[in-house]
Amino acid sequence: MMSAVKKIVISEFMDEAAVDALRQRFDVRFDPALVDHPERLSAELADTHALIVRNRTQVSAALLDTAPALRVVGRLGVGLDNIDMLACAGRNVAVFPATGANAQAVAEYVITTSLMLLRGAYLRSADVAAGEWPRQALSNGREAAGSVLAVIGFGGIGQRVALLARGLGMTVVGHDPQLAEDAPCWREAGARCMALDAALELADVITLHVPLAEGTRNLLNDVRIGRLKRGAIVINTARGGTLDERALATALGEKRLGGAALDVFADEPLQHGSPLADAPNLILTPHVAGLTVQSNERVSSLVAERIAAALSG
Structure with missing residues (x-):
């Protein structure tokens, strides 16, 4: 029996090529406005297996409680202060930052x-x-x-x-x-x-x-x-x-x-x-030191690859 397609939610901007690569294999909900609408984000996470964020989405214990199927969080960057790492560890949710890409x-x-x-x-x-x-x-x-x-x-x-x-x-x-x-x-x-x-x-x-x-x-x-x-x-x-x-x-x-x-x-x-x-x-400047055309491609590609590997394992 074929397993259900895994769902990925992306709550902030991401390189379109990386998003399209994920769409080939997963059910992807890409909506950069979700970061500003926590109620909508929580609703989307009810049956989500992976969440991809930048620095504005607060991945708190309360948000994780709305995502019982969540297995992995991808961080489009390297800072992790917007992610409750202890809460993720307690729920067996892996966190993948884009170390080195920017x-x-x-x-x-x-x-x-x-x-x-x-x-x-x-x-x-x-x-x-x-x-x-x-x-x-x-x-x-x-x-x-x-x-x-x-x-x-x-x-x-x-x-x-x-x-x-x-x-x-x-x-x-x-x-x-x-x-x-x-x-x-x-x-x-x-x-x-x-x-x-x-x-x-x-x-x-x-x-x-x-x-x-x-x-x-x-x-x-x-x-x-x-x-x-x-x-x-x-x-x-x-x-x-x-x-x-x-x-x-x-x-x-x-x-x-x-x-x-x-x-x-x-x-x-x-x-x-x-x-x-x-x-x-x-x-x-508005938190853009790590953002260039090239770095966004590298960051997005790296996170997409790690998310895909985690959900396919």
Whole structure:
């Protein structure tokens, strides 16, 4: 007797080619609007075997209770703070993140924003178009070569950032409590392992690549931000909540920092009235550092393959 076709629900956007590949073998309900309609999502999950999400769908214990047939969750990305891992484990639900598939995209974002903020010449186009000529004001930019980059969190993305930075002539230091000081990855990436505060205080550019957990919440707090080198640049593509946004905005406003780029926030979308709204020399992007045409194809394809294998086993 032929077994029933397994059902997959996709609650956020996914590359169409990967969705079509899944449709060849499974009953696929692809609706990126489901993330904003939890009642509809719960109803769809009543007879669903696999759920594919990005970072906005909250895979909580309560949501899992509405999905008695669920066997696997695919995460179109690497962060897992929107997924209750203990609840999944207790229900024998496997979780498959797209580890490594968006590392190049994030690393290029970090390097690009580092160069923009170090040079300081790219945010005055409107003034030049209006007939102003701020040549003297924009003549004091800094070169990346010879500067120090601190990579906080030295997993796959952090290592990729380090390799690109070394190609530009930057000195790279790093910190990761999960890695031994003599782990091969430090040498392979041309980086020096240091204690957190020592790395931060030495850096011209700081980039965060840590998950959001109790040990990393406000890792870059007001005290650490206050100790950063004057003119330092801060980049966060990891998770909102890993730095103190108010302290960062204050340091930017007082011109103690040279600039910052934030792709992630404690509350997403960024809330009205955020202290970041009026901070100078600040690049804000809507959680897209890991999203490019190529990375979306890689992430979607990887997750689709893992989901298909799990449901076929």
